[in-house]
Amino acid sequence: MILAEKIVKLRKQVGWSQEELAEKLNVSRQSVSKWESTNSIPDLNKIIILAEIFDVSTDYLLKDDIETSSSISGGLENNTVEISQEQALQYVEIKRNIALLISKGVFLCVSSVIPLFALLAMRETNNLNLSSGVASVTGVISLLLMISIAVSFFIRASQYDDDITLIEEGEFDLAYGVSSIFKDKLQKFKGSYNLRVSLSIAMFILSVVPLLFVSMLSGGSDMILMMLILMILMIATGVYILIQVSAKHEAYNYLLSEGREVSKKSKRTKQAEKLAAFYWPLLTAIYIGWSLWTMNWGVTWIVWPVGAILFVALVGLMELLDKEEP
Numbered sequence: 001m002i003l004a005e006k007i008v009k010l011r012k013q014v015g016w017s018q019e020e021l022a023e024k025l026n027v028s029r030q031s032v033s034k035w036e037s038t039n040s041i042p043d044l045n046k047i048i049i050l051a052e053i054f055d056v057s058t059d060y061l062l063k064d065d066i067e068t069s070s071s072i073s074g075g076l077e078n079n080t081v082e083i084s085q086e087q088a089l090q091y092v093e094i095k096r097n098i099a100l101l102i103s104k105g106v107f108l109c110v111s112s113v114i115p116l117f118a119l120l121a122m123r124e125t126n127n128l129n130l131s132s133g134v135a136s137v138t139g140v141i142s143l144l145l146m147i148s149i150a151v152s153f154f155i156r157a158s159q160y161d162d163d164i165t166l167i168e169e170g171e172f173d174l175a176y177g178v179s180s181i182f183k184d185k186l187q188k189f190k191g192s193y194n195l196r197v198s199l200s201i202a203m204f205i206l207s208v209v210p211l212l213f214v215s216m217l218s219g220g221s222d223m224i225l226m227m228l229i230l231m232i233l234m235i236a237t238g239v240y241i242l243i244q245v246s247a248k249h250e251a252y253n254y255l256l257s258e259g260r261e262v263s264k265k266s267k268r269t270k271q272a273e274k275l276a277a278f279y280w281p282l283l284t285a286i287y288i289g290w291s292l293w294t295m296n297w298g299v300t301w302i303v304w305p306v307g308a309i310l311f312v313a314l315v316g317l318m319e320l321l322d323k324e325e326p
């Protein structure tokens with residue numbers, strides 16, 4: 001295999017276009033195209049950079065009789081698994097799927113009270129000529145139905161455990177060039193990550209503003225209930241965004257750590273996922289029990305903004321405790 005073919009193979013293996021490789025080498029796309037079409041060859045300095053980028057030896061690039069690439073950093077340690085690009089991408093996708101299921105379950109748990117509040121608001125305005133009893137019973141039935149669907153999402157999230165065992169149960173090494181791919185992906189994702197985390201936290205903090213505004217204007221009970229719905233939607237959406245973006249960010253970091261921080265990052269992620277699956281149904285149960293006991297729905301709503309902020313605080317506390325471990 002000649003140099004041109006090896007450059008094409010390595011570039012496609014890591015999923016880069018000619019433009020992306022050219023950018024990393026600080027050359028034009030036309031230069032990469034000429035190398036790959038054998039119209040020219042890169043100088044020695046560029047070959048050294050290519051070897052570093054793809055994590056292969058210069059001998060592999062320059063000697064046509066060497067068909068198998070060998071890592072610059074040497075062979076794998078004993079009992080260390082090599083993870084290919086396809087396996088790494090599959091791991092990230094699985095973690096995203098798990099986070100999606102959990103975030104859907106949490107969203108349903110938090111927003112399960114919305115039908116109840118909507119029916120009570122319509123009861124206040126007599127739009128549907130509903131009695132207080134019918135509105136409450138219908139709302140509670142809708143609430144329980146949404147919680148049951150949420151629990152099914154939490155259960156379904158566990159189906160992926162076996163698919164990520166290979167990566168999460170010990171140390172591994174990423175195949176040649178895969179580390180640079182995911183460093184690049186993480187770098188590109190950081191802007192989106194910071195924006196979404198900031199957005200979700202802002203939604204938690206600002207969720208009570210519409211309710212406070214209406215309360216100060218002495219709005220009717222129907223308007224207060226509508227603002228409660230808006231507040232709960234903001235909290236549910238914030239948690240939905242936070243869980244998914246954190247899972248993807250954590251997956252990238254864990255792959256780049258190559259399993260050497262399994263006791264920290266992977267453990268922390270699993271703890272946060274398990275906390276979400278347990279915490280939000282429990283909070284919903286507390287809300288239902290308190291509300292049905294007191295029948296004071298205008299007060300018990302406070303569970304949601306307090307619970308959302310407490311969830312973020314608990315996740316942060318787990319991370320702080322993990323960092324303090326020797």
